[in-house]
Amino acid sequence: MSTLVKNIFRFVLFLALQIYVLNQVPPLHRFVVPYLYFLFILWLPFNLPRFPLLLIAFLYGLCLDEFTGTLGLHAAPCVLLAYLRPFLLSLLIPQESTEQSYAEPSITSMGWAPYALYVGLLTFCHHFLLVFLEWLQFGDFLYFLGKVAASTGISLLLVFLTEMLFNRKAKYRTNQ
């Protein structure tokens, strides 16, 4: 399957999962909201230029916003993720070897520890901005801190489960 088709599938599946499964989960606690949709942006290929990456993330966030009825609330953190991603990747992986040989970020392509750091940091950034935007409308500082921490925790758990369930084959990039 080509990278484009694969990513279109992911786009739809991650959105459907977020809207029709995770957003429907009755809240266990007011701090805990399960988010997984942003993993789509973390899984985009290495070789995507930075500007298209920003645009894709923006459109992706906007699509989710259309369904939740909060135009811009998810688009802003998605754009932030897409902006921070290249910096973090260039810090975390040896430039020459990995980017040349692997298609997209995964445990096998980056190594266990750098990948965990990559996902953990970006998840935190995403939730920080998302909850911050919500918080500006509400204004309860304890709520803000608690929600960032709890949502980040539950999202990392979900990412971990996803990685365990779907063993993505880290494909070598070829010239085809």
Next chain:
Amino acid sequence: MKNIFLFIRQYFVFLSFLLLEAVSIVMLTQTSKTHETYFFSAANQVTGVVNDRYSQFRSYFTLQATNKELAAENSRLRNALGMNFQTPDSTVKQKIDSSFRDSLGQTRKFTYLPARVVGNSYTLPNNYLTIERGSAQGISKGMAVMGPSGIVGVVVETSPDYSKVMSLLHRNSKVSAMLKKNNQTGSIEWDGSDAHFLVLRNVSKSAKVAKGDTVLTSTYSANFPSHLMVGTVAAIQADPSSNFYTLKIKTATNFFTVQWVDVIANKNYGAQTELENSSKNQ
């Protein structure tokens, strides 16, 4: 000039990042105030269709509970029918002419329009429901929405076939309500924390309130008919700095399972709000 172009070229990605962030934040502030942008209405028609499919599929799992709720509502309504009550007949029937006009001058004020809920959120700080009935089927902005067991929210946006309802679980939601036993009014709001509980503010401390008291919609509301179920008092907090109670209200509607609602059209809504707003401007 050349330097400006060079600068833009050098920081192109950073600038576009700032631009996209600014666009999304502007959108966010715009939509939380008004829901009238054309773009949003048009997309509502698309997302409405998708939500509709999903809701049809999902409704199978809750058929039993929905049936039970509807049956309970039916029996309650049947009990309220006029023919269950008898009155001694002391009227004299005078037939003056053959017109069917009600001689008491009664006209209809409220009309109930049933609608199916095709989209619902309750985990966000601002929640909305999407219902499958729009402006083409007689829905307009500001109409009240109630479920089988209690009120649900207010219509904020319509497209031809779908409407968006601001749920009671919304930080801008405000509904005038009163305690059933002594008609003390206050306003129903939501503090954004728990989807089971609302907050009733501005109830005077002179009111005698107890846990479990019923809260109904008040007679002051332009869109809600009076005496509709809102919920029951779950906790009472006396604010020491003011003369009012803040009551925690357990909602009568279960927002997690709401499937069918009635949209309530008030024939005089326009007239009432127009009058209220015109006197406000003076």
